[in-house]
Amino acid sequence: MSFFFHQRPSWQLPESQITSESAYFNRRRFIKTLVGAGIAASATSLVGCQKTQAQNSELQSTYLNLPKFDPLRTNPNFASTERPITDQILASSYNNFYEFGGNKSIWQAAQNLPTEDWKVEVTGLVKNPRTYDLDTIKKEFSIEERIYRFRCVEAWSMVLPWVGFPMKALMEAVEPTSEAKFVSFTSFYDPEITTGPGFHLGSLPWPYTEGLTIKEMANELAFFAIGIYGRELPKQHGAPLRMVIPWKYGFKGAKSIVKIEFLKEQPATYWNTIAPNEYGFHANVNPNVPHPRWSQATEKFISEGPDLTWERKETFLYNGYQEYVGSLYG
Numbered sequence: 001m002s003f004f005f006h007q008r009p010s011w012q013l014p015e016s017q018i019t020s021e022s023a024y025f026n027r028r029r030f031i032k033t034l035v036g037a038g039i040a041a042s043a044t045s046l047v048g049c050q051k052t053q054a055q056n057s058e059l060q061s062t063y064l065n066l067p068k069f070d071p072l073r074t075n076p077n078f079a080s081t082e083r084p085i086t087d088q089i090l091a092s093s094y095n096n097f098y099e100f101g102g103n104k105s106i107w108q109a110a111q112n113l114p115t116e117d118w119k120v121e122v123t124g125l126v127k128n129p130r131t132y133d134l135d136t137i138k139k140e141f142s143i144e145e146r147i148y149r150f151r152c153v154e155a156w157s158m159v160l161p162w163v164g165f166p167m168k169a170l171m172e173a174v175e176p177t178s179e180a181k182f183v184s185f186t187s188f189y190d191p192e193i194t195t196g197p198g199f200h201l202g203s204l205p206w207p208y209t210e211g212l213t214i215k216e217m218a219n220e221l222a223f224f225a226i227g228i229y230g231r232e233l234p235k236q237h238g239a240p241l242r243m244v245i246p247w248k249y250g251f252k253g254a255k256s257i258v259k260i261e262f263l264k265e266q267p268a269t270y271w272n273t274i275a276p277n278e279y280g281f282h283a284n285v286n287p288n289v290p291h292p293r294w295s296q297a298t299e300k301f302i303s304e305g306p307d308l309t310w311e312r313k314e315t316f317l318y319n320g321y322q323e324y325v326g327s328l329y330g
């Protein structure tokens with residue numbers, strides 16, 4: 001089986017080959033299991049999210065009609081991008097959340113995520129360890145809207161209006177010690193609830209974890225989202241609190257965070273543990289560094305709603321955020 005494709009731009013590949021991050025284990029580890037379960041096709045398809053009108057209205061009325069942030073101030077530094085904001089129905093029905101399945105259409109399955117009485121533990125090398133609930137977060141941090149470009153390592157992209165607060169504000173509250181050099185973020189995981197087909201087999205490194213350097217976390221752009229499109233975060237986007245790191249590939253933005261730990265050493269992270277040659281720890285968006293299986297020079301911008309259409313666009317270094325983050329890597 002040939003694993004590494006030629007580095008053709010991804011839009012030139014047949015849909016079946018524009019595989020997700022999960023291609024690594026679909027192909028190598030679980031191919032038999034997935035075929036046996038009859039789900040291999042959906043696990044690698046990018047077009048699995050064409051929905052009926054009925055599904056659109058279910059999505060809209062049941063899962064997107066969440067409490068509004070009102071009033072809501074948009075941060076003037078992040079009030080727009082050169083590309084339009086992605087249609088909400090598209091963005092909220094084309095997701096990666098492998099705990100709930102290996103395709104993009106997990107929005108219904110993700111409704112099983114239990115978000116009541118959510119707690120986020122902040123621990124490790126900090127002066128003031130804290131456990132936050134959502135009400136405390138909304139009270140203690142100044143909540144704002146930011147419109148950010150979003151770029152998945154699979155080469156699709158969107159523009160999303162997040163609601164939340166800068167990670168830096170949380171750092172100021174817990175005060176990392178001078179020993180803290182890295183931060184690890186852990187997503188909710190309960191094998192009884194998170195039942196994505198094929199994703200509990202073998203030895204995947206659940207729970208989903210991600211990591212940043214302390215300097216990356218302190219960067220003005222690094223953000224915790226508790227909402228999107230002016231309302232609370234739908235479960236499929238990683239309710240009630242997820243990371244948004246707009247200059248990095250989407251997988252760096254762990255969803256449904258339950259724990260944040262300040263550390264001396266670089267932590268192990270989910271995708272980097274599974275396939276270190278494909279998913280680096282830093283994973284900064286860079287058009288000049290191809291993924292081993294596809295080019296990253298351009299991307300497919302999900303451009304019109306509510307039907308899924310793609311527009312080929314150039315990819316920017318650091319996803320267009322060089323002026324904010326270039327000095328971190330210079």
Ligand SMILES: Nc1nc2c(c(=O)[nH]1)N[C@H]1C(S)=C(S)[C@@H](COP(=O)(O)O)O[C@H]1N2
Binds near residue numbers: 153250
């Ligand atoms: N816990 C968890 N977080 C996750 C993922 C996941 O599977 N599990 N997928 C990541 C990937 S690959 C992407 S592209 C983004 C997708 O975010 P969205 O569905 O809100 O657009 O979430 C990231 N965070």
Ligand SMILES: [Mo]
Binds near residue numbers: 021152153250251
């Ligand atoms: Mo992704």
